[in-house]
Amino acid sequence: MAMLSYLLIFKHFSKLDKMKKEKEAVNQQSIKGFKGFDKNFKCRVGESNEMQFTPNSEFTSEGEPIPCKNGIHFCEYPLDVLKYYSANESRFAEVESMGLTAKHDEDSKVATNHIRIKAEINIHTLIKAAVDFTLSRIVKSKEKTNDEEKCLAANKLDRGAATNSGYSGAATNSGDSGAATNSGYRGAATNSGYSGAATNSGSRGAATNSGDIGAATNSGDRGAATNSGYSGAATNLGYSGAATNSGYRGAATNSGDRGAATNSGDRGAATNSGYRGAATNSGNGGAATNSGDGGAATNSGYRGAATNSGYRGAAYTHASHASAETIGDKSVAVAIGYQNKVKGALNTWIVIAERNDDNEILSIQSFKVDGINILPDTWYVLKNNKIQKEV
Numbered sequence: 001m002a003m004l005s006y007l008l009i010f011k012h013f014s015k016l017d018k019m020k021k022e023k024e025a026v027n028q029q030s031i032k033g034f035k036g037f038d039k040n041f042k043c044r045v046g047e048s049n050e051m052q053f054t055p056n057s058e059f060t061s062e063g064e065p066i067p068c069k070n071g072i073h074f075c076e077y078p079l080d081v082l083k084y085y086s087a088n089e090s091r092f093a094e095v096e097s098m099g100l101t102a103k104h105d106e107d108s109k110v111a112t113n114h115i116r117i118k119a120e121i122n123i124h125t126l127i128k129a130a131v132d133f134t135l136s137r138i139v140k141s142k143e144k145t146n147d148e149e150k151c152l153a154a155n156k157l158d159r160g161a162a163t164n165s166g167y168s169g170a171a172t173n174s175g176d177s178g179a180a181t182n183s184g185y186r187g188a189a190t191n192s193g194y195s196g197a198a199t200n201s202g203s204r205g206a207a208t209n210s211g212d213i214g215a216a217t218n219s220g221d222r223g224a225a226t227n228s229g230y231s232g233a234a235t236n237l238g239y240s241g242a243a244t245n246s247g248y249r250g251a252a253t254n255s256g257d258r259g260a261a262t263n264s265g266d267r268g269a270a271t272n273s274g275y276r277g278a279a280t281n282s283g284n285g286g287a288a289t290n291s292g293d294g295g296a297a298t299n300s301g302y303r304g305a306a307t308n309s310g311y312r313g314a315a316y317t318h319a320s321h322a323s324a325e326t327i328g329d330k331s332v333a334v335a336i337g338y339q340n341k342v343k344g345a346l347n348t349w350i351v352i353a354e355r356n357d358d359n360e361i362l363s364i365q366s367f368k369v370d371g372i373n374i375l376p377d378t379w380y381v382l383k384n385n386k387i388q389k390e391v
Contacts, residue, residue: 031097031110034126035074035117036085046070055093055120061113067104071111078130079233079250080108082268092126094118123251123269123287130215130233130251164189173198182207191216200225209234218243227252236261245270254279263288272297281306290315293328308333320359323379326350336364339381341390344369346376354382 037043037053045051045061047069053059065071074095075081081092099114121129164171164181170188173180180198182189182205189207191198197215200207206224209216216234218225223241227234227250235253236243242260245252251269254261254277263270264282272279273291281288282300290297291309299306299317308315309327316334317324324335325343335342336353344350351366363385367374374380379390 029097029101031076031101031112033074033076033095033097033108033110034078034081034121034129035072035093035095035115036081037091037093038085039091041091041120043073045072053093053117055117058098058114058116060099060115063113065100065102065111065113067102067109067111069111071102071113072115073109073111074115076108076110078126081126082251083107084109091120092123093120094129123271126251128235171198180207198225216243225252234261252279299324306333324350336361341379341381343377343379344374346371348376350374350380352380352382352387354385 035043041053042050043053051059051061051072059072061070061072063070067073085092095118096116097110097112097114098116099112101110101112103110164183170190171180171182173191180189180191182200188205189198189200191209197217198207198209199217200223201219203221204223205218206226207216207218208226210228216225216227218236218241221239223236225234225236225241225243227245230248233251233253234243234245236259237255240258241254242262243252243254244262245268246264248265250263250265251271252261252263253271255273257275258277259272259274260278260280261270261272262280263286265286268281269287269289270279270281271289272295274295275292276294277290277292278296278298279288279290280298281304286299287305287307288297288299289307290313292313293311295308295310295313297306297308297313297315299322300319304317304319305323305325306315306317307325307327308331310331311328312330313326313328314332314334315324315326317340318337320338321340322335322337323341323343324333326333326348327345329345329347331345332349332351333342333344334351336351338355338359340352342350342352346369348369349366350369351364353364354362356362363382365382365387367387369376374387380387381390
């Protein structure tokens with residue numbers, strides 16, 4: 001009887017020791033992710049304390065990490081960062097946890113008491129990382145591949161993948177975590193799965209993803225990438241393609257010569273660098289950026305920003321508390337929302353509105369950035385019917 005009691009006690013403490021070691025292993029594991037900061041590279045640590053961060057450095061916080069309450073926070077999924085830091089007024093970096101960790105149960109947020117801040121990244125790198133993140137988690141054990149010309153590879157199994165490399169084929173996947181890839185000349189890749197990704201590299205192809213956390217990427221000359229997922233990203237690098245994202249936290253990027261990038265998500269960003277492209281964002285905290293010669297950037301989001309660097313482009317926003325900026329020659333920046341600000345390069349034009357607290361327009365005025373009365377690269381507001389520098 002005594003021996004049985006001893007064995008039961010030994011088994012009990014062995015189990016507790018095992019549970020303790022498992023907890024320590026989970027809590028102290030190294031987790032890589034992405035972190036957002038304000039424009040000064042600061043963020044809140046805990047419910048009230050603020051900490052200054054710098055790239056390529058390590059930082060610690062006191063107490064046990066608790067998501068949303070204590071510790072230094074970051075996200076494993078790149079676009080989850082945009083839930084907490086808007087694309088237009090934040091800075092981002094790759095990070096890695098070095099100490100205790102605790103994961104959020106609603107998204108990929110992680111709290112830690114010891115973190116390594118790696119290199120600072122821009123919004124384009126964050127978007128690319130989101131695509132890579134999704135693709136890296138695809139389970140391809142049920143993959144179906146087609147290399148024949150003018151053929152179709154289709155997969156409708158959960159976590160599956162469909163791949164087509166044919167001349168004018170199409171790859172379709174409807175699985176929950178699947179991926180559809182087409183590299184054919186005129187092919188199309190479509191994924192409707194929960195966290196899938198659709199990729200097309202064909203000359204005239206199109207990639208479409210409607211999954212909740214998916215990403216659609218097209219690199220074809222005249223292709224289009226469309227994502228409607230919850231936190232997805234659509235990217236097109238083709239000659240005359242277009243990238244469209246309507247997801248809640250998504251981002252649409254187009255670098256094609258005549259393409260357009262459109263995002264309507266709440267915290268998304270639309271970026272176009274094409275020759276005659278246009279970037280449009282209507283999300284609450286989004287940003288629209290265009291660097292093309294004749295492009296236009298438009299933002300209607302609550303705290304968004306519209307920036308145009310093209311030769312004859314325009315930057316336009318009528319969102320509240322937003323900003324419009326133009327850098328290119330012979331361009332115009334228009335900001336007509338509530339408490340907006342505007343900035344332009346030398347010899348460009350700026351248009352600014354003044355509104356009252358009921359959001360009624362009191363005055364709209366335009367000015368040429370002549371370098372004397374209106375200075376280049378300087379933020380201006382309209383107050384009491386007079387143009388003045390932002391304080």
